[in-house]
Amino acid sequence: MPAPIPHSSPQLEVPPPILDTSPQPEVVAIKQLNHDGLQGFQEFIVDVLMLSLLHHSNLVTLIGYCTDGDQRLLVYEYMSMGSLEDHLFDLDPGKDPLSWSTRIKIAVGAARGLEYLHNKANPPVIYRDLKSANILLDNDYNPKLSDFGLAKLGPVGDHTHVSTRVMGTYGYCAPEYAMSGKLTLKSDIYSFGVVLLELITGRRAINTPKKPGEQNLVTWSRSFLKDRRKFVQLVDPLLQGRFPLRCLHHAIVITAMCIQE
Structure with a gap:
């Protein structure tokens, strides 16, 4: 009498996980500068230049800036506990x-x-x-x-x-x-x-x-x-x-x- 053929369990195909490669939103702090007068513009320029050149763990990081017409914005890393x-x-x-x-x-x-x-x-x-x-x-x-x-x-x-x-x-x-x-x-x-x-x-x-x-x-x-x-x-x-x-x-x-x- 021939030996019984063992039944094989059905194999389930598990689809690979879908990786979300889209960039995650980053919380930032945005500082809007007063656009009245030359002094405010000079301070904006100095802030951008200094923080672009200086890098240290105890200096806030400048992520970017925006200037459009008389609008001037500085984008910093977000410091969650304030000042x-x-x-x-x-x-x-x-x-x-x-x-x-x-x-x-x-x-x-x-x-x-x-x-x-x-x-x-x-x-x-x-x-x-x-x-x-x-x-x-x-x-x-x-x-x-x-x-x-x-x-x-x-x-x-x-x-x-x-x-x-x-x-x-x-x-x-x-x-x-x-x-x-x-x-x-x-x-x-x-x-x-x-x-x-x-x-x-x-x-x-x-x-x-x-x-x-x-x-x-x-x-x-x-x-x-x-x-x-x-x-x-x-x-x-x-x-x-x-x-x-x-x-x-x-x-x-x-x-x-x-x-x-």
Whole structure:
């Protein structure tokens, strides 16, 4: 008797997966510039040139730009957490303040961005508008410097400064630059010191609603910076004492060096 022939299972043909090769949409930030006056156009040109030539992990990336008639647009990478200013001042009830470690992380990243502009770019670049509103943050609170419309190429060769019309933001502007119009790399260092002071204290550089003597952050802080026993009194009360004392002292000493007149 012949052996039975085994039945074979039917084979199903599985179609290959369809790959979507179409480009995925990218979230970007679009900045529309004021089209009134020559100054706005010059800042647009400087912003495009600077960010086309400068590339660093702590500088915002310029994806593209558009100019059509009097319309001028800048297209940047999207920084999902907004600016440092949004997380330091006038917090909504229930919103957690920045932790000490996050504040230091932001300070270090901003410093690295400045270091690149001053020491790695050739010729060096003076940022000229360092402030908490221009430090943008990604999902992990990594900071990137943005808005290079006021940036200037720094001094080269035997020159110690560049002479220019005083620009920048009141409260962050180095006093020697404000008085003389002589712009140096140190002008950015002063502004960085003011941002450090904002990170430590949770106070704005300029806050006019406060009583006289407390409206200018640098002026208000001077007496505290001269006495190590008063360092703790500078700290943002929202931190509720959650910071390492040694690290605070280092940060305040660096801040004091940056904002020396």
